[in-house]
Amino acid sequence: MMQDRKTLRRHMRARRQALTPRQQRQASQALSHIVRTQLWFRQARHVALYLPNDGEIDPSPLIALCRHLGKRLYLPVLHPIRHNRLWFTPYTADTPMRRNRYRILEPVLQGKPVRPAQALDLVLMPLVAFSADGGRMGMGGGYYDRTFAFKLQQHGLKGPKLIGLAHDFQRQTRLPLEPWDVPLDGVATDCCFYRISY
Ligand SMILES: Nc1ncnc2c1ncn2[C@@H]1O[C@H](COP(=O)(O)OP(=O)(O)O)[C@@H](O)[C@H]1O
Numbered sequence: 001m002m003q004d005r006k007t008l009r010r011h012m013r014a015r016r017q018a019l020t021p022r023q024q025r026q027a028s029q030a031l032s033h034i035v036r037t038q039l040w041f042r043q044a045r046h047v048a049l050y051l052p053n054d055g056e057i058d059p060s061p062l063i064a065l066c067r068h069l070g071k072r073l074y075l076p077v078l079h080p081i082r083h084n085r086l087w088f089t090p091y092t093a094d095t096p097m098r099r100n101r102y103r104i105l106e107p108v109l110q111g112k113p114v115r116p117a118q119a120l121d122l123v124l125m126p127l128v129a130f131s132a133d134g135g136r137m138g139m140g141g142g143y144y145d146r147t148f149a150f151k152l153q154q155h156g157l158k159g160p161k162l163i164g165l166a167h168d169f170q171r172q173t174r175l176p177l178e179p180w181d182v183p184l185d186g187v188a189t190d191c192c193f194y195r196i197s198y
């Protein structure tokens with residue numbers, strides 16, 4: 001009985017938290033090999049990603065690869081004013097970091113330029129569960145939905161490519177989605193890339 005959002009969220013979080021460090025390392029390496037060959041990755045210059053939390057698949061090998069390739073990296077920061085939205089700020093090897101209210105590491109904002117969400121080329125985002133038709137379930141705060149709500153109006157035409165990163169077991173045949181849920185353009189896992197075509 002996985003229909004109910006809360007039950008599914010709890011189940012998936014427990015499962016990813018139970019992975020060993022070795023399993024996490026293998027998954028993140030495999031993910032990196034899958035992502036690096038994709039055209040949308042090779043073409044992207046301004047790339048937002050995240051630091052892993054709660055058993056999320058670890059994009060660290062991708063961070064190293066992006067730096068090697070000269071891409072500009074950004075991390076999400078909780079928006080200081082606008083409720084449950086994200087800001088994106090540059091992330092380099094010497095960016096000062098702090099823990100936010102969820103205890104997730106984020107760049108210290110002071111005087112940092114912020115890149116508008118519309119001006120990113122690619123956003124690699126964590127998720128709790130996904131469906132192969134582009135459905136994304138997050139941690140329940142709706143942060144990415146609010147931040148990328150503009151994509152709902154102009155499907156695929158403007159704005160960054162939105163790609164979920166996940167362990168393959170986080171895939172569901174169906175997800176209970178709501179009108180505000182912003183669909184993904186694809187999901188990359190430790191074994192596969194799921195391209196979503198509308
Ligand atoms: N664009 C939006 N504008 C206003 N509220 C939103 C928007 N997107 C999501 N929300 C709110 O955020 C809450 C969490 O969204 P939900 O999709 O359940 O979380 P998540 O995407 O993290 O799994 C919902 O109660 C929803 O009403």
Ligand SMILES: [Mg+2]
Nearest residue numbers: 138142145181
């Ligand atoms: Mg949502």
